[in-house]
Amino acid sequence: MPIIEAKGLxxxxxxxxxxxxxxxxxxxxxxxxxxxxxxxDEVSFTIEPGEMVAFLGPNGAGxxxxxxMLSGLIYPTxxxxxxxxxxxxxxxxxxxxxxxxxxxxxxxxxxxxxxxxSFELHREIYSLxxxxxxxxxxxxxxxxxxxxxxxxxVRELSLGERMKMELIAALLxxxxxxxxxxxxxxxxxxxxxxxxxxxxxxxxxxxxTILLTSHYMRDVEALCSRVLVITHGKLLYDGELSGLTERFxxxxxxxxxxxxxxxxxxxxxxxVTRTDEFTADLKxxxxxxxxxxxxxxxxxxxxxxxxxxxxxxxxxxxxxxxxKDAHDAA
Amino acid sequence: xxSATRYFRLIGSLGRYAxxxxxxxxxxxxxxxxxxxxxxGILLAFYRTIFARTSSIAEWSEPQYLFFVxxxxxxxxxxxxxxxxxxxxxxxxxxxxxxxxxxxKPIDEQFLITCRRVDWSTAPNVVMGAAVMVLSxxxxxxxxxxxxxxxxxxxFACGVMIAYCFMLMLTSVSxxxxxxxxxxxxxxxxxxxxxxxKEIFSHTWADPIxxxxxxxxxxxxxVNVPSQAMVRILDWRMVGFTLxxxxxxxxxxxxxxxxALRSYRSASS
Numbered sequence: 001m002p003i004i005e006a007k008g009l010x011x012x013x014x015x016x017x018x019x020x021x022x023x024x025x026x027x028x029x030x031x032x033x034x035x036x037x038x039x040x041d042e043v044s045f046t047i048e049p050g051e052m053v054a055f056l057g058p059n060g061a062g063x064x065x066x067x068x069m070l071s072g073l074i075y076p077t078x079x080x081x082x083x084x085x086x087x088x089x090x091x092x093x094x095x096x097x098x099x100x101x102x103x104x105x106x107x108x109x110x111x112x113x114x115x116x117x118s119f120e121l122h123r124e125i126y127s128l129x130x131x132x133x134x135x136x137x138x139x140x141x142x143x144x145x146x147x148x149x150x151x152x153x154v155r156e157l158s159l160g161e162r163m164k165m166e167l168i169a170a171l172l173x174x175x176x177x178x179x180x181x182x183x184x185x186x187x188x189x190x191x192x193x194x195x196x197x198x199x200x201x202x203x204x205x206x207x208x209t210i211l212l213t214s215h216y217m218r219d220v221e222a223l224c225s226r227v228l229v230i231t232h233g234k235l236l237y238d239g240e241l242s243g244l245t246e247r248f249x250x251x252x253x254x255x256x257x258x259x260x261x262x263x264x265x266x267x268x269x270x271x272v273t274r275t276d277e278f279t280a281d282l283k284x285x286x287x288x289x290x291x292x293x294x295x296x297x298x299x300x301x302x303x304x305x306x307x308x309x310x311x312x313x314x315x316x317x318x319x320x321x322x323x324k325d326a327h328d329a330a
Numbered sequence: 331x332x333s334a335t336r337y338f339r340l341i342g343s344l345g346r347y348a349x350x351x352x353x354x355x356x357x358x359x360x361x362x363x364x365x366x367x368x369x370x371g372i373l374l375a376f377y378r379t380i381f382a383r384t385s386s387i388a389e390w391s392e393p394q395y396l397f398f399v400x401x402x403x404x405x406x407x408x409x410x411x412x413x414x415x416x417x418x419x420x421x422x423x424x425x426x427x428x429x430x431x432x433x434x435k436p437i438d439e440q441f442l443i444t445c446r447r448v449d450w451s452t453a454p455n456v457v458m459g460a461a462v463m464v465l466s467x468x469x470x471x472x473x474x475x476x477x478x479x480x481x482x483x484x485x486f487a488c489g490v491m492i493a494y495c496f497m498l499m500l501t502s503v504s505x506x507x508x509x510x511x512x513x514x515x516x517x518x519x520x521x522x523x524x525x526x527x528k529e530i531f532s533h534t535w536a537d538p539i540x541x542x543x544x545x546x547x548x549x550x551x552x553v554n555v556p557s558q559a560m561v562r563i564l565d566w567r568m569v570g571f572t573l574x575x576x577x578x579x580x581x582x583x584x585x586x587x588x589x590a591l592r593s594y595r596s597a598s599s
Binding site for chain 2: 013068071072073074075091093094096097100101103106108110112113117120121124125126127153
């Protein structure tokens with residue numbers, strides 16, 4: 001049975017349209033104009049237990065709104081969802097005990113107190129047995145390397161350390177489902193890698209299901225094999241990460257090394273994205289790759305070559321752009 | 331562990347952490363306590379000046395009125411300690427979206443939102459109010475009557491709950507308004523009404539106002555009924571009505587709060 005099942009999930013908002021200037025503000029006192037925004041539009045998907053799925057989309061695409069509906073924070077305008085076999089927006093205690101939501105831009109720990117106090121309060125709220133709580137806390141602090149920081153006031157921790165504490169707080173009750181909304185936003189590379197490593201390790205140990213949104217493709221590549229792509233509230237793609245490149249990446253990068261120096265007629269084969277004395281990178285249409293490689297090898301002395309997919313960021317940017325164009329055209 | 335025990339334990343833990351947090355800002359804590367002590371001193375000095383020129387205010391003798399003031403101070407202090415900061419901060423939770431984390435916890439949302447922080451700086455008001463009440467009883471040579479004590483504690487608890495219910499309804503509006511700076515003003519109006527004996531509304535034109543705030547919006551029951559029961563006339567019908575009003579108000583305010591939460595949109599991240 002799927003751990004998450006969303007069917008035609010839709011959320012619309014009425015947004016007040018403020019008019020410019022004082023006169024506009026005064027008019028707004030007696031007559032207000034609203035615009036209906038379709039933040040999430042008929043989104044359907046399922047996630048099986050133990051999966052790690054990335055939810056990708058540009059800002060305002062509807063990722064966070066979907067996560068908030070799945071966690072029961074907001075009610076959908078239409079559609080239905082079953083999460084852990086509950087209707088999330090009923091917000092039953094038995095449901096809330098089994099999942100956690102981490103938001104990279106928000107802080108749920110008591111700001112002026114050590115994280116350990118927030119963890120203790122968490123234990124009380126979730127009625128966790130002391131032995132289980134201590135064992136999980138030790139495991140997580142060790143995994144994230146923050147054993148010595150739990151007694152320090154949260155406000156005195158760095159952003160990366162704070163995020164690690166947030167993650168610990170979210171995992172203390174051993175949720176079966178972890179919803180992560182940009183957990184590495186604003187973090188340096190070292191902290192990002194530490195969070196990724198922890199999530200990977202924790203997933204391997206506990207088999208927790210993870211649904212992650214992130215703008216960092218490194219997070220996605222490191223953690224998820226399946227992705228959901230959403231733009232303008234509509235689900236554009238649901239499938240393997242590798243399939244995303246095949247479906248939307250219609251170009252390949254050819255890296256060439258020449259034995260007798262880089263020739264100056266490379267532009268005829270494709271778009272030259274980088275060049276120096278002996279090497280060059282070419283962007284070539286996927287369907288013409290064999291033909292073009294044959295032509296280059298016929299004409300020039302090639303010492304080495306490799307064919308690569310374009311970086312995931314470029315593919316994603318292209319997907320988002322296509323989604324925007326389709327939305328604008330409609 | 332039973333549900334009630336769990337919630338009592340949680341109140342204890344929340345209170346403990348709030349005290350630890352408060353004491354880490356010692357100067358701020360002491361300043362707030364000093365202001366409250368000063369405020370009570372001014373209030374007592376003011377009534378002492380009035381009673382130097384008259385023997386009663388609205389049929390209340392000086393010791394009886396002193397008891398009334400002590401009761402108001404203790405009750406108001408209890409509400410401010412337990413609920414005011416939480417309710418006042420609710421609009422900010424809605425505006426910033428930090429309410430999300432409270433709604434995710436497997437616990438009654440109303441409890442967590444309205445009781446999560448104990449404001450210890452106003453807790454001394456409860457003790458000071460109690461001391462003023464004891465002093466007034468001593469001054470009037472109050473004869474021990476268990477029935478009056480029972481009626482007092484029941485109606486005092488109801489008074490706290492009535493005030494809490496009004497505060498909850500006022501704060502719930504924040505979900506639709508997002509900015510709700512009027513809460514503190516409304517609370518000030520509420521406490522201004524509650525702090526005087528209802529007999530001040532006995533004149534012809536004021537009588538309907540008094541009835542309105544007794545039977546429709548029962549703000550005047552909050553301090554009047556426990557004080558009356560203890561030092562003036564013990565009217566069990568009024569105590570019963572206060573209890574009934576509390577139950578009805580609690581039900582209405584809880585439904586209103588839940589309806590407000592259904593409209594919560596959560597700020598974007």
